[in-house]
Amino acid sequence: MQSIRNIAIIAHVDHGKTTLVDKIIHASKIFRDNQEFGDLILDNNDLERERGITIVSKNVSVRYKDIKINIIDTPGHSDFGGEVERVLKMADGVCLLVDAFEGAMPQTRFVLGKALQLGLKPILVINKVDKENCRPEEVHEEVFDLMFNLGATEEQLDFPTVYGSSKQGWMGPDWKTPTDNITYLLDTIIETIPAAPVVEGNPQMQITSLDYSAFVGRIAIGRVVRGTLKEGANMALVKAGDVIKKVRIKELQTFEGLGKQKVGEVQCGDICAVTGLEDFEIGDTLTDAENPEAIARIAVDEPTMNMLFTINNSPFFGKEGKFVTSRHLRDRLYKEIEKNLALRVEPTDSEDRFLVYGRGILHLSVLIETMRREGYELQVGQPQVLYKFDDNGNRLEPVETLVVDVPEETAGKVIELATQRKGELLIMEPKGDLQHLEFEIPSRGLIGLRSNVLTATFGEAVMTHRFKSFEPYKGAIPERINGSLISMTSGPATAYSIDKLQDRGVFFIEPGDEVYTGQVIGEHNRQNDIVVNVQTAKQLTNMRASGSDTNVRIAPKISFSLEESMEYIQKDEYLEVTPKSMRIRKIYLDENERKRNQHKFEMA
Numbered sequence: 294m295q296s297i298r299n300i301a302i303i304a305h306v307d308h309g310k311t312t313l314v315d316k317i318i319h320a321s322k323i324f325r326d327n328q329e330f331g332d333l334i335l336d337n338n339d340l341e342r343e344r345g346i347t348i349v350s351k352n353v354s355v356r357y358k359d360i361k362i363n364i365i366d367t368p369g370h371s372d373f374g375g376e377v378e379r380v381l382k383m384a385d386g387v388c389l390l391v392d393a394f395e396g397a398m399p400q401t402r403f404v405l406g407k408a409l410q411l412g413l414k415p416i417l418v419i420n421k422v423d424k425e426n427c428r429p430e431e432v433h434e435e436v437f438d439l440m441f442n443l444g445a446t447e448e449q450l451d452f453p454t455v456y457g458s459s460k461q462g463w464m465g466p467d468w469k470t471p472t473d474n475i476t477y478l479l480d481t482i483i484e485t486i487p488a489a490p491v492v493e494g495n496p497q498m499q500i501t502s503l504d505y506s507a508f509v510g511r512i513a514i515g516r517v518v519r520g521t522l523k524e525g526a527n528m529a530l531v532k533a534g535d536v537i538k539k540v541r542i543k544e545l546q547t548f549e550g551l552g553k554q555k556v557g558e559v560q561c562g563d564i565c566a567v568t569g570l571e572d573f574e575i576g577d578t579l580t581d582a583e584n585p586e587a588i589a590r591i592a593v594d595e596p597t598m599n600m601l602f603t604i605n606n607s608p609f610f611g612k613e614g615k616f617v618t619s620r621h622l623r624d625r626l627y628k629e630i631e632k633n634l635a636l637r638v639e640p641t642d643s644e645d646r647f648l649v650y651g652r653g654i655l656h657l658s659v660l661i662e663t664m665r666r667e668g669y670e671l672q673v674g675q676p677q678v679l680y681k682f683d684d685n686g687n688r689l690e691p692v693e694t695l696v697v698d699v700p701e702e703t704a705g706k707v708i709e710l711a712t713q714r715k716g717e718l719l720i721m722e723p724k725g726d727l728q729h730l731e732f733e734i735p736s737r738g739l740i741g742l743r744s745n746v747l748t749a750t751f752g753e754a755v756m757t758h759r760f761k762s763f764e765p766y767k768g769a770i771p772e773r774i775n776g777s778l779i780s781m782t783s784g785p786a787t788a789y790s791i792d793k794l795q796d797r798g799v800f801f802i803e804p805g806d807e808v809y810t811g812q813v814i815g816e817h818n819r820q821n822d823i824v825v826n827v828q829t830a831k832q833l834t835n836m837r838a839s840g841s842d843t844n845v846r847i848a849p850k851i852s853f854s855l856e857e858s859m860e861y862i863q864k865d866e867y868l869e870v871t872p873k874s875m876r877i878r879k880i881y882l883d884e885n886e887r888k889r890n891q892h893k894f895e896m897a
């Protein structure tokens with residue numbers, strides 16, 4: 294029997310998990326000498342690479358001193374926290390990575406809390422000790438206190454600490470003495486993390502995760518906790534409510550290096566991928582056909598937010614996308630829920646519109662961005678936070694912990710912005726040469742806050758948040774203070790007219806851009822919306838005046854990212870997304886119709 298260690302790498306976003314797992318893979322000799330690999334081979338889809346974040350967790354393995362170490366790289370962004378919680382079920386221990394400057398952050402607390410509750414043995418890795426101003430000793434203290442406060446057992450508190458720099462590729466016992474490799478960490482793993490127990494008996498595997506392939510469809514991933522799984526075996530799949538389905542294992546794969554390897558059987562303790570199980574769900578148990586025994590189900594994270602997705606019906610529809618009909622939109626969304634676990638799709642009274650439920654702005658924006666890259670055109674409405682009601686019928690809303698690290702000079706502005714949105718300042722303390730601020734704030738208040746904070750702090754604030762609990766509704770929050778500049782007609786915008794309107798606000802378009810009636814082309818510097826004409830050309834004088842726009846000076850247009858736009862739009866606006874463009878528009882393009890329907894948006 295092969296000795297196996299199962300370990301998950303967990304941390305706050307960007308603390309260096311994927312970089313470390315990459316270095317571990319590079320270190321173990323799974324590459325042939327002539328093969329070359331770039332950095333972050335693990336963040337392998339386009340969006341992950343571009344944004345530098347991990348979106349889905351990944352299984353890899355290395356062999357070290359005759360031991361197979363299964364490693365699960367997890368996403369650190371809080372929208373994907375439910376995923377981390379689930380995959381921890383496959384591990385016997387965790388490497389908790391903490392940035393040697395930033396220290397414990399909201400997501401560190403969340404993932405560590407989950408790991409401790411499951412009884413997993415932690416190894417603390419204080420990463421990024423190459424950073425100037427890093428404070429590894431303080432961070433070590435902080436994490437010890439955090440573990441204590443989270444109720445760690447004596448044994449868990451007796452965790453080993455490894456210092457190092459994933460980026461420079463070293464790990465060692467002392468942060469002041471760099472080594473030249475990461476074997477110290479691998480040794481610590483095999484000494485500290487218990488070997489996966491081998492339990493004989495009827496086979497049991499719980500499906501904790503899934504993969505998707507265009508060829509074989511959905512692939513179930515989980516850990517064998519008892520017995521052995523065999524290719525071709527007839528098994529039982531125990532579903533919710535103890536419903537039993539007969540299934541057959543078509544193919545089995547284990548994780549080897551960066552890939553998967555087809556195997557005839559999987560021993561107890563190993564993590565594997567199973568094909569051939571149709572209609573399975575996360576939490577189902579794959580078990581013996583004669584004596585089916587289920588493992589307690591795991592809950593999949595509930596959505597916290599929804600957005601309306603609709604077909605593009607702007608005057609510019611169909612110019613850039615391949616997939617534009619309601620049928621396309623519908624099929625694509627329903628295909629997505631087969632693999633995107635925390636996503637829900639609900640039909641509405643119109644076949645052109647769907648309510649899409651997700652875990653947060655990032656979770657939904659990843660879907661929207663993926664769809665536009667695939668050639669879809671669509672429009673989305675303002676993201677809505679989901680409320681709950683307690684037994685007495687009182688409205689509860691999601692409340693989050695918000696952490697902002699900011700230079701001292703601008704801390705006051707951040708506090709003001711958060712307080713306006715019902716944020717309550719709980720902690721304010723120095724951290725290096727920054728101020729560390731912690732708030733409790735309704736999720737509603739966070740929508741759009743990031744761009745305001747970045748503007749107020751000249752881009753210097755580092756901001757993260759994470760869901761805390763549902764709490765009584767905290768009252769109305771002022772929405773975006775400024776109104777919109779709306780285009781009166783259709784056609785290309787002229788430099789002359791934009792120049793004339795510059796004192797009214799800032800523009801999202803530049804001269805030459807084609808715009809349509811009802812499109813939001815800028816932000817008014819007052820509270821109300823106004824309709825403006827940006828198509829007027831300079832009056833001709835007695836001379837031919839064409840091209841005489843050259844001497845006007847126009848402030849550069851404001852460009853929003855997809856997430857910024859999603860957070861920016863108002864209730865009566867849509868964000869139009871096509872493969873090449875993003876435009877904000879009024880839902881009712883015609884001014885009179887807009888006025889007639891305004892009451893619909895004022896109720897809520």
Ligand SMILES: Nc1nc2c(ncn2[C@@H]2O[C@H](COP(=O)(O)OP(=O)(O)OP(=O)(O)O)[C@@H](O)[C@H]2O)c(=O)[nH]1
Pocket residue numbers: 304305306307308309310311312313345346347348367368369370420421422423424457458459460461
């Ligand atoms: N200075 C320094 N930078 C590091 C180190 N390790 C990682 N980084 C950088 O930190 C950034 C984030 O690294 P990732 O490995 O993607 O972080 P992650 O924890 O996987 O992030 P998520 O998956 O999004 O939660 C990258 O720009 C890395 O180059 C380190 O030891 N020192």
Ligand SMILES: [Mg+2]
Pocket residue numbers: 310311312336346347367368369
């Ligand atoms: Mg990562």
